[in-house]
Amino acid sequence: MSTFQGLEMSKRALYAQQGALYTTGHNISNVNTDGYSRQRVDFNTTPSFPKAAKMMPGGAGQKGTGVEIGVIERIRNKFLDTQYRTENSNMGYWSTRQNALSRMESLMNEQSKDGLQATMDNFWESLQDLSNEPEDSGARSVVAERGLAVAETFNHLSRELGKIKGDLKDEINDTADKINGLLDGINNINKQIKKIEPHGQLANDLYDERDRLLDELSGYVNIEVTYEDSAESALDIADGIAVINMVDRNGNNIANLLNENDMNLDKIEGRIKVEPSNEEGKLSDSYVSHISIDGHDENIQFDDFNKTGSLSALIETYGYGNNADNVEGDYPEILEDLNNMAAAFAKEFNEVHASGEDLNGEAGGDFFVSTDGNITASNITVNRDLLDNPSLIAATDPNNGGKNGDNASNLAKVFDKDIEIKEGEDEVSIRKFYKSVIGKIGVNGAEAKRNVDNTAILQNKVDESRKSISAVSLDEEISNLVKFQHAYNAAARNMTTVDEMLDRIINQMGLVGR
Numbered sequence: 001m002s003t004f005q006g007l008e009m010s011k012r013a014l015y016a017q018q019g020a021l022y023t024t025g026h027n028i029s030n031v032n033t034d035g036y037s038r039q040r041v042d043f044n045t046t047p048s049f050p051k052a053a054k055m056m057p058g059g060a061g062q063k064g065t066g067v068e069i070g071v072i073e074r075i076r077n078k079f080l081d082t083q084y085r086t087e088n089s090n091m092g093y094w095s096t097r098q099n100a101l102s103r104m105e106s107l108m109n110e111q112s113k114d115g116l117q118a119t120m121d122n123f124w125e126s127l128q129d130l131s132n133e134p135e136d137s138g139a140r141s142v143v144a145e146r147g148l149a150v151a152e153t154f155n156h157l158s159r160e161l162g163k164i165k166g167d168l169k170d171e172i173n174d175t176a177d178k179i180n181g182l183l184d185g186i187n188n189i190n191k192q193i194k195k196i197e198p199h200g201q202l203a204n205d206l207y208d209e210r211d212r213l214l215d216e217l218s219g220y221v222n223i224e225v226t227y228e229d230s231a232e233s234a235l236d237i238a239d240g241i242a243v244i245n246m247v248d249r250n251g252n253n254i255a256n257l258l259n260e261n262d263m264n265l266d267k268i269e270g271r272i273k274v275e276p277s278n279e280e281g282k283l284s285d286s287y288v289s290h291i292s293i294d295g296h297d298e299n300i301q302f303d304d305f306n307k308t309g310s311l312s313a314l315i316e317t318y319g320y321g322n323n324a325d326n327v328e329g330d331y332p333e334i335l336e337d338l339n340n341m342a343a344a345f346a347k348e349f350n351e352v353h354a355s356g357e358d359l360n361g362e363a364g365g366d367f368f369v370s371t372d373g374n375i376t377a378s379n380i381t382v383n384r385d386l387l388d389n390p391s392l393i394a395a396t397d398p399n400n401g402g403k404n405g406d407n408a409s410n411l412a413k414v415f416d417k418d419i420e421i422k423e424g425e426d427e428v429s430i431r432k433f434y435k436s437v438i439g440k441i442g443v444n445g446a447e448a449k450r451n452v453d454n455t456a457i458l459q460n461k462v463d464e465s466r467k468s469i470s471a472v473s474l475d476e477e478i479s480n481l482v483k484f485q486h487a488y489n490a491a492a493r494n495m496t497t498v499d500e501m502l503d504r505i506i507n508q509m510g511l512v513g514r
Contacts, residue, residue: 005049005065006498012066013491016043019069020484027472028481035212037074037470038477039204044070073237074204080466081211082225085218087459089309092219094455096313098448100168104334105445107160108438117434119153120415122146127412130395134405135359140390143408147367148382154342158335158377165331168318172274172288175220175311182217183244183258184268186210190241191263197238198231207239214242221246221272222308224253228260246293249308255293274315287319287327330444337422337437338377344421345430346375349414356394356407364394364407 002008020041030036048062108115123146130139189210196203214225224247227240234240244258262268273292307313319329346368353364367386370379386392397406418427428436 003502006501007495009064009066010491010495010498012046012068013494014488016041016067016069017484017488017491019072021481021488023072024477024480024484028474028477031472031474031477035208035215036472037076037204037208037211038472039072039074041072042070043067071202071235071237072204073202074207075470076207076211077466077469080462080469081214083462084459084466085215085223085225087455087462088215088218089222090307090455091452091459092310093307093313094448094451096310097317098445098452100164100313100317101330101441101445101448103164104161104330104441107157107164108441114153116150116153116157117431117438119146119149120430120434123150124412124415127408130393131405131408131412134395134408135403137390140393140395143393144382144387144390148387151368151380151382154338154377154380158338161331161335161338162378165318165335168314168331169276172311172314172318175314176272176274179217179220179257179311180269180271182213182220183271186213186217186242186244187258187262187265187268189213190258190260193239194230194241194263197234197240200233200235202235202238210242214244217244218309220309220311221257222249222312223247223257224251257293274311286324287321287329287332288315289320289322334437334441335377337433340421341430341433341437342377342380343375344419345414346380348417348419349411352407352410352414353394355397356410357396357398358394359391359396359403362392365392367393 020043023039023041027038044067046065046068049065050062123143126139126142126146130136130143133139189206193203193206193210196206214223217223224245226243226245228243229240230238241260241263242258243260244256246254246257248254257271258268271294274288275290275292276286276288315329317330319327319332321327321329350366350368353367356364358364365385366383368375368380369383370376371381372379393408395405395408395411396403397410400406415431416429418429420427421430421433
């Protein structure tokens with residue numbers, strides 16, 4: 001061995017412990033950095049002397065030559081990452097759905113005196129009062145005004161539901177843009193990693209940033225992430241290139257979102273698009289007809305696609321289907337229920353009103369009309385002639401003779417009369433039908449809240465397990481800091497000892513004969 005081998009060995013020890021100290025400092029610096037995974041230095045012994053060979057020098061054995069840093073690897077568990085992203089996808093779905101349903105519940109607001117149920121009750125009470133005093137002009141005016149209040153409440157609910165539905169469309173488009181932006185960011189990191197790994201290096205901080213983006217992406221859509229080697233010369237523990245597939249809730253592949261070929265692109269734009277329905281060559285805002293991925297229409301089965309990611313929740317709430325006759329979704333359904341309810345109520349009310357007589361002895365005309373064709377929740381209103389002249393309200397039943405208020409009583413009974421509201425379904429009263437609509441909103445909202453709470457527990461548990469492995473522990477890092485500091489000091493003392501030994505040999509030996 002070289003005379004100065006001791007100095008070389010000490011130098012290697014100093015460099016290795018110094019690298020460990022710097023890595024520990026890097027961990028401490030990033031203790032509060034989101035998505036950071038703690039890093040660890042792996043020490044390797046340098047090749048012993050003499051090397052094994054046929055003509056190797058004789059001796060009692062090999063001597064060690066010191067230490068070197070093998071790799072600086074990050075501590076990460078991919079299995080826990082997969083679990084976390086699955087739960088994050090579920091959380092994205094249920095939390096988004098809960099927010100959308102809560103907006104619907106707030107709008108319906110049946111605890112308020114201005115809710116539809118309350119206005120219908122007031123209208124019913126005014127009809128009861130009119131049946132007792134059919135010739136009272138004041139009672140007639142109240143009936144007309146409260147009937148208008150019912151119509152305007154229908155109009156308000158339909159209009160506001162339409163606005164919220166429009167907001168959902170904007171959220172869908174924004175979410176698609178965010179997904180495309182995340183895919184572009186992940187692809188750019190893939191490019192950088194491909195330049196680093198072939199040289200035998202590990203891109204630890206780039207891995208962390210990519211995992212952070214993947215975590216965020218999993219909140220929007222359910223994804224499966226696999227990795228491909230960046231080069232044959234890359235280390236075995238290198239993560240490689242991330243390949244992303246969108247999968248359904250059963251783990252079946254739906255479409256590829258990102259692969260190695262995408263690294264040839266300068267920028268990923270419009271990889272995923274949510275397309276509105278196309279009717280007669282015009283884009284309609286009524287529902288989502290399909291999802292386009294990289295320019296190809298994917299025949300996604302929403303029964304499998306839903307309940308995974310916030311994009312699915314937005315589409316499910318906004319409305320989706322293959323054609324206008326087969327649209328599903330929370331807001332389309334509540335709008336359809338309101339339209340059916342308004343039309344059925346107006347039809348039955350008008351028929352009973354037409355069977356009575358007004359103060360002039362004339363048959364009653366339509367009480368409720370529409371502003372543009374068939375009656376819906378958006379256009380229902382009270383006949384202007386009745387509002388201007390309440391004496392035209394047909395409160396009298398001509399079959400009972402005289403100026404009675406029996407027909408006003410019959411009009412009040414419309415609220416509790418079983419009628420056909422939805423085609424093909426059993427007849428039910430307006431009151432019961434509306435209660436079932438409100439009840440369905442409440443049940444769906446409670447289900448969403450319950451699943452948010454349950455999913456949060458699972459997500460937090462997985463995240464805690466992941467952090468117990470990857471997160472920086474200050475206690476552990478301080479302990480390592482002391483350990484590496486002492487090792488560095490010991491290496492420096494060893495170098496001093498070797499230096500003194502060499503000084504003795506060089507400067508204090510061979511003095512005889514001078």
